[in-house]
Amino acid sequence: MPADLPLIGDAARRARTAARVLRTLPSSTKDAALLAMADALVAHTEDVLAANAEDVEAARVAGTAESVLDRLRLDADRVAAVAEALRQLVELPDPVGDVVRGSTLENGLQLRQVRVPLGVVGIIYEARPNVTVDAAGLCLKSGNAALLRGSASAFGTNTALVAVLTEAAEKAGLPAGCIALLPADRASVGELLGARGLVDVVIPRGGAALIQRVVAESTVPVIETGVGNCHVYVDASADAGMAEAIVLNAKTHRVSVCNSAESLLVHRDSPHLARLLTALVDAGVTLHGDEAARAAHPAVVPATDEDWATEYLSMDMAVRVVDDLPQALDHIAAWGSGHSEAIVADSAAAIADFVAGVDAAAVLVNASTRFTDGGEFGFGAEIGISTQKLHARGPLGLPELTSTTYVVTGNGHTR
Amino acid sequence: MPADLPLIGDAARRARTAARVLRTLPSSTKDAALLAMADALVAHTEDVLAANAEDVEAARVAGTAESVLDRLRLDADRVAAVAEALRQLVELPDPVGDVVRGSTLENGLQLRQVRVPLGVVGIIYEARPNVTVDAAGLCLKSGNAALLRGSASAFGTNTALVAVLTEAAEKAGLPAGCIALLPADRASVGELLGARGLVDVVIPRGGAALIQRVVAESTVPVIETGVGNCHVYVDASADAGMAEAIVLNAKTHRVSVCNSAESLLVHRDSPHLARLLTALVDAGVTLHGDEAARAAHPAVVPATDEDWATEYLSMDMAVRVVDDLPQALDHIAAWGSGHSEAIVADSAAAIADFVAGVDAAAVLVNASTRFTDGGEFGFGAEIGISTQKLHARGPLGLPELTSTTYVVTGNGHTR
Helix, strand or coil: CCCCCCCCHHHHHHHHHHHHHHCCCCHHHHHHHHHHHHHHHHHCHHHHHHHHHHHHHHHHHCCCCHHHHHHHCCCHHHHHHHHHHHHHHHHCCCCCCCEEEEEECCCCCEEEEEEEECCEEEEECCCCCHHHHHHHHHHHHCCCEEEEECCHHHHHHHHHHHHHHHHHHHHCCCCCCCEEECCCCHHHHHHHHCCECCECEEEECCCHHHHHHHHHHCCCCECCECCCCEEEEECCCCCHHHHHHHHHHHHHCCCCCCCCEEEEEEECCCCCHHHHHHHHHHCCCEEEECHHHHHHCCCCEECCHHHHHCCCCCCEEEEEEECCHHHHHHHHHHHCCCCEEEEECCCHHHHHHHHHHCCCCEEEEEECHHHCCCCCCCCCCCCCEECCCCCCCEECCCHHHEEEEEEEEEEEECC | CCCCCCCCHHHHHHHHHHHHHHCCCCHHHHHHHHHHHHHHHHHCHHHHHHHHHHHHHHHHHCCCCHHHHHHHCCCHHHHHHHHHHHHHHHHCCCCCCCEEEEEECCCCCEEEEEEEECCEEEEECCCCCHHHHHHHHHHHHCCCEEEEECCHHHHHHHHHHHHHHHHHHHHCCCCCCCEEECCCCHHHHHHHHCCECCECEEEECCCHHHHHHHHHHCCCCECCECCCCEEEEECCCCCHHHHHHHHHHHHHCCCCCCCCEEEEEEECCCCCHHHHHHHHHHCCCEEEECHHHHHHCCCCEECCHHHHHCCCCCCEEEEEEECCHHHHHHHHHHHCCCCEEEEECCCHHHHHHHHHHCCCCEEEEEECHHHCCCCCCCCCCCCCEECCCCCCCEECCCHHHEEEEEEEEEEEECC
């Protein structure tokens, strides 16, 4: 048990106590609380917007870029949208209590593996205040207490949001301390990562630097999310129109998200290389390519190893012409981040080899990488996309915020 | 990717390459290899025993206790038993390729969540050489490469075992490097824990000190196993004979294992306290109790907080008389290790509250804690019992040595 946590200790201990109650609550109580929280957010829109206006103004004075200000900024529509997201959680099935498997053993013991909440979930995230509401809602619906560590720039907004959420949740019968906003200084992250025994899992939502720090420092188990160096491989057998549509969509539909594509790998026997590169350049993409790619289009600038490794999150794309599918698999194994890898092909053999050979959260066959998403998969809201292999891989929805317990029922059974 | 791993780098890189092949192999190839490995072990029994005799002799000269020597020692029967364990793995279903869930989305995308191997699994364990064979077999059957870091005292035995296993596995078509024994010095553990990017998961099998080190130091994801501070709670409603049988079995059936009970909690209204304590004392158990327990039996020595916290692994047991079930739950929440917690009761309400309120890998109702075991649960061989909440909780069998990939198949789908 961690000894001294001056910044987060009180909140973590209250959350731990709250979690023991939360795990026993029926779905109806949790759902009623989510609806009450949604109503309270709408009712207190003006308070939230006033706090948000101060955060946005302070960030502007500090010289924050407009794109970041936009993510920080709330308006009445955005508040209504996060409230609506809470209401949609009510429609999703509660995973707690689900029997994952069960059997009666030969000796008569009844075995059931039952879903239970994780307990206390810590979430470290960046400027967007909607994450505060989404994360709190997902945690509570799945029976977990939430320790929220948002960014300093959104602290006023988050304080206002958590005050509204907490009051509504407690009035609706959830235990005190089930949601808490942690101080936004750097040291609070360190305390959270060291709070083994009080906190059951930490989920960092952010860039590679944050995730590196969390992985190196945390003694609390971590679920990694979000870094996506995704590839589209265009096989020699690919249809030209399909390849063009998928590559353009994967790269340009929304460049700032983790499931957008960063690298294009094209089989050297594909007759469509020049067409694909022209389409990308015409769409405004800066291409960083190997020699064969540069030979196919004059706008391609030289690529280095850094290009193969980079999650651009911009209108840039690395391009490599590969000798065959095994070389594409080698490239993805060497440089991919295990998020989403797509193949465009008409050859069943090539598709089978790609699916068997790629080690990632999602493999997309003749579909854009942009589909790796909890909403697109039909799972409802997600707290992030896991790129690790343990516990949960891919979109993290409600079942991924649970653990299990084996309940073994006997009648005086001994060995 | 870790830069410099002088002790384990070559083995880890070979394992990583081997893992890319292993994940694509059909069950038939893996099963044939397991059978070949079993045959080879039996055929090379004399080589293995010769190496083992040297290890045992060196340990004896170093003053090792007889109980530890016994765990280190092999004979022809024990070699035959580990070979037989490999053959039994062939009978278990291969989890790789299982479709965990699947659906066709509204837009026609076909979604399948498929089990895939973890990749490279590192296992850190103590003197028993049978773990070398068991762990290698479980990893290969589930499509994983195994990096085995056994104890220095068994290094000669393990070297002989791994030589036999490796030769047989490779002859049967498994890729070179799929099993490797790591050097047994302390620094090799540090390298393994830092081999993020090469090693996918580390499983420590050992005492609390090893697990503490691994959790604090590892940047590779960890599955914790094995520390069991298990309780038996005897409710006021419990049948006297059932309570006595379960408490005796949980404590005395095999004291050195993680699923044996270490603490007894008795409801103050139970009329059976004296009978239970007498049965335990008569069985040779040293009881460490609170005042009420000491008042009930003269042989009970005073307990301190250390007794509540200790995994004795011996014929000792802590005893506390609790005011009610909530106090028992508080005690377990404060001192338990999340392994196995048992209730003996005839009250359905008490059973329901205990099951809902205990947060552990297994909750046993009117059954001994000794049943928390992969073999007892019908899962076949296990690599340990996880006491953590992420990924896998309870016995770690073959499915728990896998991850999943979402395979998303479209026909030119874009967003």
